[in-house]
Amino acid sequence: MNTYNKFHWKRILNRVISRLNFCVRKMSKGITPQSKDYSAWYTEVVTKASLADYGPVKGTMVVRPYGFSLWDNIKEIFDKMIKDTGHVNAYFPLFIPKSFLAKEAEHVEGFAKECAVVTHTRLKADDEHGIVVDPESKLEEEVIVRPTSETVIWAMYKKWIQSYRDLPLLINQWANVVRWEMRTRLFLRTTEFLWQEGHTAHATAKEAEEEARLILELYRQLAEDYLAMPVHTGMKSESEKFAGAECTYCIESLMGDKRALQAGTSHNLGQNFAKVFDVTFQTRDNKEKLVYATSWGVSTRLVGGVIMTHGDDKGLRLPPKIAPYQIVIVPIFRDEESQQAVKNYLDPILADLRNAGIRIHEDWRKETPGFKFNEWEMKGVPLRLEVGPKDVEKGKAVLVRRDNGEKQFVEKGEISKCVPGLLDEIQKSLFEQARTFREKNTHTVSSYDEFKKVIANQGGFIRCGWDGTGETEMAIKEETKATVRVIPFDENPKDLSCIYSGKPAKHEVIFAKAY
């Protein structure tokens, strides 16, 4: 074989190998379809889109940079909302004395079974067993890693609140909390998660109620206007409310597998925590009165909600307002020369996009375009801009929408002008798709038999009458696993009867199986 031939064959062989590699990669990027196994689909999206990973301690989560950027965007949006409504941030300790948690009876009941307990403060070397816990470092009183911070915060409020002048106190913190869960799923239920928890103190019951409702409205805006996730707003039933609350409000949404997700809760705590921590204030007319409280939180669970509201069999689909990158640039080139030509062509376009405040990622890696398309579809970037040497010649580029796959050729001069509008359209389209899906999967039923069939076969929300008793709720839960997700603000129980007992309905409620 002469040199030419050797060279020729080598090139062909290299191409075949490269093609095979591409196919292998492509296949390895392929994920289980939602229809086949939703739960497997979810885990694969989380992993392959590099959103998160399990940590070494059971049930803990590593939020990877791409997932963290998504959470950070959500965080920034909500942080602005609460600051605009007069709230301030602070930081309270991770550790709570065991005795504090035990002060509010319902509260400890709600959290006792999932507490990480710190009992010692030192390790030491042991000849036989290596590094061991030093028994001499045992704490007199065990310390709880906060599952939520009401108790430690109200112990501080006791010091800070004396007079009506100190009220309202509108404090929030962004923090990690720990609930030792048996069954965990990334973002949805992990032993440790990130959240914000607001804790406010008020002079009157009315103000506390208004605060709890205001925050719920902010949660609704966050979910619908930014996460493009339609939610029902309303109240929780007694059995589903927060341990220690008078009343829990919530936003409740429907996931792609037709199960419900509680995405945020806002509690009117009444005077429960003020009582146990003895937090009183002097009123304007010199009387001593217990303080009224609220608390409210949303967590990294929202990321799970975004994945399951918008994701499809290609992976994530991210609403532009929270996407880490709103547009990904995939340049197509064969050699350094064409790469430079594409780069020169792109530079002014990207400068315009950046000036317009668009979050851009440029993917100049030496992978094939197909490989990159798959990867960025998996990662849910709302828009893709493809530019190759032919586009440069024609003065055009290709824009592809992630929400519906639509592809369009755009004149060079038009790109930076049309991108903001396209992003708005994608934001709206994702919300509309999700709302349509929810409407399609919201059922009205006329009998309990029908109720059971819908829950067992179709899933989704069932809107129906409920007699308001815990017994009915429990019976339905035991038989069908469906629970009262929310008593919606727009309920109309008049003329309805309870789907289970047949008695006149106290509430019109939304039932579903839930995460």
Added chain:
Amino acid sequence: MNTYNKFHWKRILNRVISRLNFCVRKMSKGITPQSKDYSAWYTEVVTKASLADYGPVKGTMVVRPYGFSLWDNIKEIFDKMIKDTGHVNAYFPLFIPKSFLAKEAEHVEGFAKECAVVTHTRLKADDEHGIVVDPESKLEEEVIVRPTSETVIWAMYKKWIQSYRDLPLLINQWANVVRWEMRTRLFLRTTEFLWQEGHTAHATAKEAEEEARLILELYRQLAEDYLAMPVHTGMKSESEKFAGAECTYCIESLMGDKRALQAGTSHNLGQNFAKVFDVTFQTRDNKEKLVYATSWGVSTRLVGGVIMTHGDDKGLRLPPKIAPYQIVIVPIFRDEESQQAVKNYLDPILADLRNAGIRIHEDWRKETPGFKFNEWEMKGVPLRLEVGPKDVEKGKAVLVRRDNGEKQFVEKGEISKCVPGLLDEIQKSLFEQARTFREKNTHTVSSYDEFKKVIANQGGFIRCGWDGTGETEMAIKEETKATVRVIPFDENPKDLSCIYSGKPAKHEVIFAKAY
């Protein structure tokens, strides 16, 4: 007594009471002078400026809204710096398996004595003792609350790093960490603190070294250009370096009581963690190689540094670039009418200031001006704007600088124009004052006797020769409590001899007693 007289006396009495109240308040706001008891001064400033409070578990800290806003500003500045240099944020778990911590011998040695250990995961009700730890929930392997995250992060890097294409990996996290300290002081040494920890992975030793040095330079910029806190940059001695590092770089500053504060550290970890977690990568030429690492952190300790660098007997003095409020508005009024007049006068001025991006606080409370002046001086707001009815008449206002107490009358139209410049001046003036203080308190000594006298009587930095041995360092520490704070980059050991042993100096170093 007729009605007029009754009314008259009542007014006088009210005035006397109000004046007394003011005096009592003023007295209660007074703090221990620095010269009398620096430590008491520090604690009082932290408390009275509402920066922080101790939490219920020993040594834990509550960062109050004003203190948190200060920390948040520092955080935002540094977050931008690291993002601009290619770093991304992520989040790693709070919990580390005990066995992980034990993997790196020096590392566990460094942290074993101050670890919070989680041993159980459930509480239960007990008839005799109330709420107790459920012994049946004992963990098979104890879990450590992270004192720092090298081990858990390198366990993940093992999964994420395969090839040179995955490098460098430049990840940071903002998180809480726990070190069970015996002696705590708010911001400076607390059981739990907030910080950022960067953890990077590199293909070569050179890159890791460059990264560690780059971050140190960012720390220097953060300290000097934003916190107005002059620092020495350089290397730690063997005995002071991070447990598990090849080399620790640091920024070191001098506090108002002439003790040193280590304000930030950046470590070149070499291949230590890659070895114990077996993190290798495939090089371009298909070889298997261990990864090189750095880690680096600054914490809420920086807030302590700001307090002790700039504070005076009236309280805090905050550098404008990090101050929660850059200017506080103290309107002076007697009744609603004059209040409205002052408000109308102020509105356009404040609108201009807000447009210029100035952080403003308006204090419309019904306290006396004197009370407000004291409070905002305590809280260190860089500028104060006073406007009363007479100023309105004259078309003027009073501006008072917190850094030097200078008071000036400014024409209405000039206020918004001169404020940004004044803030710049204050920023520079605080830095210059601190630098002058440091120079004045940096000593050169010619004998060990003199060294001991300076340390015992004057404090401050001593710049001198050191033979580079641990024995010398230890001997000096035992006798004087002074340690090698830093081997400065600008050292010049030539012709120097060791202050203790008299041998030729290996390094010119900076000694001091430290926090």
